[in-house]
Amino acid sequence: MSRAKTRLVLFDIDGTLLSSGRKGLDSFSTALRRTFGTEGDLSSYRFEGKLDPVIVLELMRGAGIPDEVILERRPAALSLYLDLLEEALAAEPPALKPGVSDLVARVTAAPAVVSALLTGNVQRGARIKLTAAGLWDRFLFGVFGDEAPRRVELGPIALARALERTGRPFSPSETVVVGDARADVECGRAIGARVVAVATGRTSVEELHAAGADTVLSSFADVESACEAILA
Numbered sequence: 001m002s003r004a005k006t007r008l009v010l011f012d013i014d015g016t017l018l019s020s021g022r023k024g025l026d027s028f029s030t031a032l033r034r035t036f037g038t039e040g041d042l043s044s045y046r047f048e049g050k051l052d053p054v055i056v057l058e059l060m061r062g063a064g065i066p067d068e069v070i071l072e073r074r075p076a077a078l079s080l081y082l083d084l085l086e087e088a089l090a091a092e093p094p095a096l097k098p099g100v101s102d103l104v105a106r107v108t109a110a111p112a113v114v115s116a117l118l119t120g121n122v123q124r125g126a127r128i129k130l131t132a133a134g135l136w137d138r139f140l141f142g143v144f145g146d147e148a149p150r151r152v153e154l155g156p157i158a159l160a161r162a163l164e165r166t167g168r169p170f171s172p173s174e175t176v177v178v179g180d181a182r183a184d185v186e187c188g189r190a191i192g193a194r195v196v197a198v199a200t201g202r203t204s205v206e207e208l209h210a211a212g213a214d215t216v217l218s219s220f221a222d223v224e225s226a227c228e229a230i231l232a
Contacts, residue, residue, distance in 0.1 A: 006112045006113075006114075006168075006170070006174050007110075007112065007113045007114070007174055007175075007176060007230075007231055008114045008116065008158075008159075008162050008170040008174055008175045008176070009107055009113060009114070009115050009116070009176045009178060009230055009231075010116055010117070010118035010143075010155075010158055010175070010176065010177045010178065010188075010193070011104075011115065011116070011117055011118065011119075011139070011178045011179075012117075012118060012119055012120075012177075012178060012179035012180060012181070012184050013117065013119045013121055013126055013129060013130065014047070014048075014119070014120070014121070014129075014180075014201070015048055015097075015179075015180035015181065015200060015201025015202065015203075016097065016178060016179050016180045016184075016198055016200065016201065017096065017097060017100050017104070017130075017133070017135065018094040018095060018096050018097060018100065018129060018130075018133050018135075019094060019095050019097070020085070020088075020089065020094045020129060021094065021095060023085070023088040023089060023092055023094075024085060024088070024089075024094070024129075025042070026084075026088070027081055027084035027085040027088050028042070028055075028081050028085075029042055030080075030081075030084055031077050031078070031080040031081035031084060032056070032059065032060070032077060032081075034080060035073050035076055035077035035080060036060055036063070036065055036069075036070075036073060036077065038060075038063045038065075039059070039063075040059035040060055040062050040063035041059065041062055041063070042059060045058075045059060046202070048180065048181035048182075048183070048201050048202050048203060049120065049151060049179070049181030049182060049183025049184060050120050050151075050183070051120040051145035051146070051148075051149075051150075051151060052078060052120055052121055052122050052125060052145045052146065053074060053078070053122070053145060053146050054120075054145075054149070055120075056070065056074050056077055056078065057070055057071075057074070078122060081125075082122075082124050082125055082128060085125065085128055085129075086128045089128060089129065089132040090132065093132040093133055093134075094129055094132055094133050096133055096135075097198075097200045097219065097220060098200070098219045098220060098221040099219065099220035099221045099222070099223045099226060100135075100220055101134075101135075102223045103220045103223050103226050103227060103230075104135055104138050105138070106223065106227050107227060107230055107231065108138045108139070110227075110231055113231065114140055114162060114165075114166055114170075115138060115139050115140060116139050116140050116141045116142060116143070116158065116161075116162065117130075117139050117141070117142030117143065117144075118142070118143050118154055118155070118158050118177060118179075118184075118187065119142065119143070119144060119145060120145040120151060120183075121144060121145050122144050122145050122146045123142065123144040123146075125145075126142055126144060140165055140166075141161050141162070141165050143157045143158040143161060151183045151184075151186070151187050152183075152186055152187050152190040154187060155177070155187050155188065155190050155191035155193070156191060158191075159175070159191060172191060172192030172193055172194075173194070175188075175191065175192075175193035175194070176188075176193060176194050176195070176196060176230055176231075177191075177193045177194070177195050177196070178195075178196045178197075178198070178230060179195070179197060179198075180197065180198050180199065180200055180201030180202075180203060180208075181201055181202075181203050182203060182207065182208070182211040184197065185197055185208065185211040185212055185213045186211070188213075189212055194214045194215075195212070195213045195214050195215075196213065196214065196215045196216075196217065196226075196229050196230050197211070197213035197215070197216045197217070198216070198217045198218075198219060198220060198226075199216065199217070199218050199219070200218075200219050200220070205218060215229045217229060
C-alpha cells in the first residue's frame with residue numbers, strides 16, 4: 001500500500017449508516033421491563049453516541065435501581081434485547097440512511113482503504129443490524145460498546161486492532177472517524193483523527209460543527225461529495 005493514500009475509516013452505525021426505528025426501541029423497552037420491571041425514562045433518553053451497557057446503566061439508575069442489581073442483571077437484559085431485535089429486524093430490516101449503500105461500497109472498494117466499525121453497539125447487536133441491512137461483510141473489523149467504559153476509549157482500541165489485522169500502524173492523518181453524534185467527534189479528536197460528521201441522527205449540523213468536526217454533511221445523499229470528504 002502507498003502510505004500517502006492509505007486510510008483507516010471508522011464508521012459509527014446508528015444514525016450514521018442506518019436506523020432500526022421503532023423496532024429497535026421496542027425491543028430495548030421490552031427487555032428492560034422484563035428484566036428490571038421498568039424501562040425508566042426511555043421516551044426522553046438521548047441514545048446518540050452512547051454505549052449499549054452504559055445506556056442500561058443510566059436508564060436503570062434513573063429509575064432508582066441499585067447499581068449492584070443493574071450490573072448483575074445487565075447481561076441478561078442485553079441478551080434479551082438482542083434476541084428480540086434479531087427477530088424484529090428479520091421481519092423488517094433497518095432503514096439505511098440516504099446514499100449509504102453506495103457510499104460504503106465505494107469507500108470499502110477504494111484502494112488502500114481499511115473500513116471498520118467504531119460503535120456503541122455490542123458486537124452481536126452490530127452484526128444483527130448490519131446483517132439485516134446487507135452491510136456486515138463490508139468491514140474488516142469492529143470495536144464495540146462493551147470493550148471500554150467510555151466511547152473516547154474505543155479509539156485507541158481501534159488503532160491497535162487495525163495494526164493487529166493489517167500489520168501496519170495508522171497515523172492520525174490517515175485515520176477518519178465517521179459518525180453522527182458529539183461523542184463520535186470527541187472520540188475522533190481523542191486519537192487525533194479527522195472527523196466527518198453527518199447530521200442524519202438527532203444532532204444538528206450546527207451542533208456537530210460546534211463539537212469540532214472537520215467536515216459536517218447534512219446527509220450522504222451526494223455520494224460523490226461524501227466520498228471526497230472521507231477519503232480526501
